[in-house]
Amino acid sequence: MKVTYHGHSVVTVDTGNHQLIFDPFITGNSLTDLKPEEVKADVILLTHGHNDHVGDTIEIAKRNHSLVVAPNELAVYLGWKGLNVHPMHIGGSHQFDFGQVKLTQAFHGSAYTEEDSQKIVYTGMPAGILLTVEGRTIFHAGDTGLFSDMKLIGELNHIDLAFLPIGDNFTMGPEDAKLAAEWLRAKQVVPVHYSTFPVIEQNPHAFADSLPGGVGKVLEVGESIEFK
Ligand code: NI
Numbered sequence: 578m579k580v581t582y583h584g585h586s587v588v589t590v591d592t593g594n595h596q597l598i599f600d601p602f603i604t605g606n607s608l609t610d611l612k613p614e615e616v617k618a619d620v621i622l623l624t625h626g627h628n629d630h631v632g633d634t635i636e637i638a639k640r641n642h643s644l645v646v647a648p649n650e651l652a653v654y655l656g657w658k659g660l661n662v663h664p665m666h667i668g669g670s671h672q673f674d675f676g677q678v679k680l681t682q683a684f685h686g687s688a689y690t691e692e693d694s695q696k697i698v699y700t701g702m703p704a705g706i707l708l709t710v711e712g713r714t715i716f717h718a719g720d721t722g723l724f725s726d727m728k729l730i731g732e733l734n735h736i737d738l739a740f741l742p743i744g745d746n747f748t749m750g751p752e753d754a755k756l757a758a759e760w761l762r763a764k765q766v767v768p769v770h771y772s773t774f775p776v777i778e779q780n781p782h783a784f785a786d787s788l789p790g791g792v793g794k795v796l797e798v799g800e801s802i803e804f805k
């Protein structure tokens with residue numbers, strides 16, 4: 578299994594049999610190495626409805642006939658756009674053919690902004706996503722502030738790899754993300770959601786270096802972690 582970072586909160590997981598993508602914000606993502614028209618994904622996993630996470634979901638899903646897994650209200654909204662969706666909600670897990678997904682809480686907002694009509698469509702609650710594939714558990718925290726139930730998430734799950742936002746302003750900053758890393762007890766922690774925009778500029782290496790030895794790992798855009 579190969580897990581690759583593509584800037585902002587975009588993460589792909591290639592299991593050999595399945596290609597998954599988290600929060601495929603590509604158009605307008607100043608950091609990414611992806612092109613929306615080239616993305617191959619049979620599964621799209623969405624943490625919440627903000628435009629910098631839903632991103633190019635509609636185009637990618639229509640072209641690939643992807644299954645879109647998302648919190649219920651966001652899934653319903655995208656279903657109305659003609660996508661094949663699987664709605665879930667916080668605390669719920671489901672065994673798919675590609676692996677298991679469980680949604681956790683996240684403290685944030687969730688709404689899709691239709692810029693042209695200046696309309697905000699609320700899409701329920703934001704979530705974090707626990708994905709277990711081939712015996713490995715990946716936690717994509719989505720956008721969130723720090724919350725102490727991360728300790729519980731860490732107790733109940735053996736997280737091999739966690740993607741945590743460090744950008745501050747909209748999410749945890751590096752200091753809170755350091756506590757999150759400790760509470761989640763993840764074997765490896767990769768910072769995300771930073772330096773895409775000036776207001777979330779951060780030094781990811783300073784964050785990674787602040788974690789206990791070997792835990793923090795900065796992935797450059799396009800760089801992967803492989804699990805055998
Ligand atoms: Ni957000």
Ligand code: MN
Nearest residue numbers: 627629630720
């Ligand atoms: Mn965001």
